[in-house]
Every structure is written in C-alpha cells, then in structure tokens.
Amino acid sequence: MSDSSPEVTVLYFAGASTATGTSSERVRLSSPGPQPLSSLSSLLLSLHPGAGLEHVLRTCQWSVDAEMVEDPDSVLLKGGEEVAVIPPVSGG
Template sequence: MVEIHLLYFAGIRTSLPGEPSSQTISLPITPSPFPLSLLRTHLTAVVHAGNDEFARVLERSAWSVDEEMVDEEDEASVFLKGGETVCPIPPVSGG
C-alpha cells in the first residue's frame, strides 16, 4: 500500500467537513509511482468525491511535496512513491 500525508491550509482546510489540518491517504496501486499530476483527480473523484467547494479550491491550488514547491509544468514529472508529505497550496489574496 502506498500512502502519502496531506496537509491542509486556508481554503482547502475550510472546504472539508470538520476542517482537518491533515490526512493520510492511500494512492492507487497503478500507476506506480503515482504522478503528482493525477492527484487532483484522485482527491476529487475518490477521496473527497462530491465536495464541489473542495474541487473548486483544489483546481486553483499549487502543490508542495516534502516542503518543496512544484511548478505546474513539472507536476507530470514528480512521482509519489509513498511517505511524502504533500500540501495543496490554495491561492492567497493580499490586502
């Protein structure tokens, strides 16, 4: 079983029931290793299916893997093998 640890902040966290700050999830066995570019789909279709607010915020979010930001164009070349800490970084607004 391949598991990753998700950290939730700001709009991502408040879009989830109970506003959890983290969650450990299992990734599908295939493809292996699991490309980061498929994680949005997995989270919105399987883990948090039916949560439209979560899907909306996640769609606009960037990713951090093990405290390193991942550029959108690099998401397909980052592979999750298990044990990583992944954080969707929702857009922020200034004031």
C-alpha cells in the same frame, strides 16, 4: 492479499482545509507503483465528493516535502511524502 499501495500525508491549507474539514490526512495511493503528483487531485476529489474541493484544486499550488512544485506531472509520488495543497493567497 494485502493492499501494498503506498501512502502519503496530505496537508490542507486555507480553502482546501475548509472544503475537506481537516488540516491533514493519510491517503493511500491508487496503485503500488510511483504515480505523478497530478493524479492525486482525482483521488482527493473521490475522498471528498461534493465538498467544493474541485475549485480549490484547480487553482492551488502543490508542495512535496516542503518543496514547491512547478509541474505536477514531473513529480512522482512513491509513498511517504508530505504533500501540501496550497490555495492562492490574496494579500491586502
């Protein structure tokens, strides 16, 4: 039986890129049906255990297909999306 779970492309910026050691990766979602964006955090943490990503994800902003997301529970990932993890930016 083949795994029919959809994939998304995750883009990592700043501290998220440092924690994961990459700027992007393809991630297979945990089930074939649509999933809330908010469920992606635990999946990313399982792919990068002990990398310090938990702190970054707690304070990050998300974008899906270049649109900023206000409420990660309200956005459903169906596969094929480009999801960006954007840590807080400090200016000076």
